Amino acid sequence: MKVLLVFAHPEPRSLNGALRDVAIRELEAQGHEVRVSDLYADGWKSEVDRADFPVLAPDARFRPAAASGEAFVADALTEDVKAEQEKLLWADVLILQFPLWWFTMPAILKGWVDRVYAYGFAYGVGEHSDRRWGDRYGEGTLAGKRAMLIVTAGGWEEHYSARGINGPIDDLLFPINHGILYYPGYDVLPPFVAYRVDRLDDAGFEAVAEQLRERMRTLGSTPSIPYRRQNGGDYLIPSMQLRPGLGDPGATGLALHLNGAGAAGPGWVDEA
Amino acid sequence: MKVLLVFAHPEPRSLNGALRDVAIRELEAQGHEVRVSDLYADGWKSEVDRADFPVLAPDARFRPAAASGEAFVADALTEDVKAEQEKLLWADVLILQFPLWWFTMPAILKGWVDRVYAYGFAYGVGEHSDRRWGDRYGEGTLAGKRAMLIVTAGGWEEHYSARGINGPIDDLLFPINHGILYYPGYDVLPPFVAYRVDRLDDAGFEAVAEQLRERMRTLGSTPSIPYRRQNGGDYLIPSMQLRPGLGDPGATGLALHLNGAGAAGPGWVDEA
Numbered sequence: 001m002k003v004l005l006v007f008a009h010p011e012p013r014s015l016n017g018a019l020r021d022v023a024i025r026e027l028e029a030q031g032h033e034v035r036v037s038d039l040y041a042d043g044w045k046s047e048v049d050r051a052d053f054p055v056l057a058p059d060a061r062f063r064p065a066a067a068s069g070e071a072f073v074a075d076a077l078t079e080d081v082k083a084e085q086e087k088l089l090w091a092d093v094l095i096l097q098f099p100l101w102w103f104t105m106p107a108i109l110k111g112w113v114d115r116v117y118a119y120g121f122a123y124g125v126g127e128h129s130d131r132r133w134g135d136r137y138g139e140g141t142l143a144g145k146r147a148m149l150i151v152t153a154g155g156w157e158e159h160y161s162a163r164g165i166n167g168p169i170d171d172l173l174f175p176i177n178h179g180i181l182y183y184p185g186y187d188v189l190p191p192f193v194a195y196r197v198d199r200l201d202d203a204g205f206e207a208v209a210e211q212l213r214e215r216m217r218t219l220g221s222t223p224s225i226p227y228r229r230q231n232g233g234d235y236l237i238p239s240m241q242l243r244p245g246l247g248d249p250g251a252t253g254l255a256l257h258l259n260g261a262g263a264a265g266p267g268w269v270d271e272a
Numbered sequence: 273m274k275v276l277l278v279f280a281h282p283e284p285r286s287l288n289g290a291l292r293d294v295a296i297r298e299l300e301a302q303g304h305e306v307r308v309s310d311l312y313a314d315g316w317k318s319e320v321d322r323a324d325f326p327v328l329a330p331d332a333r334f335r336p337a338a339a340s341g342e343a344f345v346a347d348a349l350t351e352d353v354k355a356e357q358e359k360l361l362w363a364d365v366l367i368l369q370f371p372l373w374w375f376t377m378p379a380i381l382k383g384w385v386d387r388v389y390a391y392g393f394a395y396g397v398g399e400h401s402d403r404r405w406g407d408r409y410g411e412g413t414l415a416g417k418r419a420m421l422i423v424t425a426g427g428w429e430e431h432y433s434a435r436g437i438n439g440p441i442d443d444l445l446f447p448i449n450h451g452i453l454y455y456p457g458y459d460v461l462p463p464f465v466a467y468r469v470d471r472l473d474d475a476g477f478e479a480v481a482e483q484l485r486e487r488m489r490t491l492g493s494t495p496s497i498p499y500r501r502q503n504g505g506d507y508l509i510p511s512m513q514l515r516p517g518l519g520d521p522g523a524t525g526l527a528l529h530l531n532g533a534g535a536a537g538p539g540w541v542d543e544a
Contacts (some may be wrong), residue, residue: 010319010321010322010334011333011334011335011336012335012382013333013334014333014334014335039492040319040321045381046276046318046319046380046383047312047318047378047380048282048373048378048379049312050282061283061286062282062285062286062409063283063286064283064371065372066472073282073507080313099336101320101336101386102382102385102389102447102451102452102455103447103451104376104447105382106320106382106493107317107318107320107379107380107383107385107386108318108319108375108379108383108384110374110376110378110379110381110382111383113319113379114374117374135435137437144401148376148544153472154337156510156511156512158510158511158513159474159511159512159513161513163513163514163519163528164511164513165409165502165507165512165513165529166451166510166512166527167446167447167450167451167525167526167529168526171443171446171525171526172347172446172447173430174439174443174444174453175374175375175376175439175444175447176471178375178439179375179438179439179444181372183374184440189303195363198337201330216476230437235437238430239428239430239431240283240428240430240431240436240438241430241431241433241434241435241436241437242435242436245435247435247491253439253440253443253525253526253527254439254440254443254525254526255525256435257437257439
């Protein structure tokens with residue numbers, strides 16, 4: 001397979017850098033082709049602004065979504081953005097690797113999403129009518145491909161557990177897994193999360209590294225998170241609410257959007 | 273009161289810009305003192321990197337949290353970061369205003385959090401022992417102050433409802449409200465969320481503006497979201513898991529961390 005790893009840590013000598021190298025070596029040992037977007041090393045620009053849309057008239061009001069759609073159709077996005085889109089189309093698997101900063105991705109990676117996920121490419125795709133609300137959540141430009149997160153956290157795993165104070169890691173990552181990866185079509189694999197990474201000794205590192213190697217060996221076979229497809233019949237149109245009777249009647253929250261046996265709990269989460 | 277509004281939209285002529293001006297005018301009419309951090313206009317730097325820590329030796333491995341803590345103690349953070357920290361200490365109320373991009377804040381605002389929330393200032397504060405896990409989640413540097421979000425979304429409110437496909441807005445914003453605002457001590461007010469903002473006509477805008485004015489008039493009296501204090505007895509230490517018996521026994525997910533009557537549902541959310 002072809003794998004794109006988007007890496008968002010400022011220090012190559014970090015634990016993140018070491019885990020990245022572990023992942024790449026294992027993928028290559030398995031015969032996969034790997035490309036890396038190293039956002040800090042590449043000096044990635046984080047902010048969506050007028051400079052992203054050179055065709056926008058200087059006195060025009062800047063509407064980010066409209067400008068993005070117009071530039072995408074006209075093939076007038078900036079070269080850095082187009083290069084990333086080409087990598088996404090090339091890759092069978094996308095991996096986003098980052099340290100968890102304030103319970104989500106670092107700004108530079110959010111800026112990669114904000115800028116690369118153009119209107120017409122990652123959203124605003126497909127028929128919008130009374131029967132379909134576009135190709136998203138399981139359909140779209142990147143459908144048929146797989147994606148997963150590699151995340152490091154300083155905190156304890158217990159603090160991110162079902163009753164942990166930070167909130168369950170699955171819920172914290174839902175805006176990314178469901179909202180950023182599943183949205184444009186990816187099948188999303190359970191995340192690989194390493195906890196208490198500031199306290200790892202050599203043996204601890206090797207244990208985490210081996211768990212990561214196993215995930216890389218099973219990249220093509222690991223079952224994806226069973227999110228519900230938008231246009232598969234589970235949601236009402238146009239309110240896009242889950243049909244009455246689907247999901248545990250007493251359930252609220254994010255687990256509603258999981259289909260089938262996995263929906264009852266966080267059992268699909270990697271316990272690394 | 274003193275109010276700091278951090279604004280993260282690239283276009284002053286946007287709906288966000290108009291709502292910002294509505295909020296400022298109402299706050300000033302109520303006699304409050306308002307300062308604005310306009311991140312795009314100020315050319316805010318989004319990425320945490322070595323340049324943030326001039327005292328770091330050039331050949332030293334860059335550990336972001338450690339470098340942040342050392343620079344904070346030595347008063348060696350960069351001037352832009354120190355200026356924002358001073359504004360946070362000055363303000364009685366913090367407002368973060370942004371368009372919802374990919375279910376969270378734009379990169380430039382995440383970069384404001386990543387850089388301004390230094391170790392020793394917003395985290396790593398207070399006693400860490402077998403009795404206390406630091407001053408966080410209701411305690412900390414910014415305790416006693418209030419904070420709220422002003423958010424605009426292109427999508428429908430139904431899509432962000434309890435059973436809506438995007439996930440409930442409260443859950444999507446939990447990493448920000450609980451993880452970024454409550455964490456360093458703020459009392460967090462229900463967010464103000466405006467939906468379908470790309471389709472607003474003049475009457476629609478005026479309705480949203482009036483709802484926002486009302487929120488600005490009640491900034492000092494609106495009850496805050498009843499998150500549970502970390503060190504108030506509800507969580508086990510050191511696992512920081514909610515004590516058995518607290519919360520609905522069948523409940524999972526983020527609503528567990530709400531205390532009292534409001535915990536059963538999203539009734540505390542502003543329905544703007």
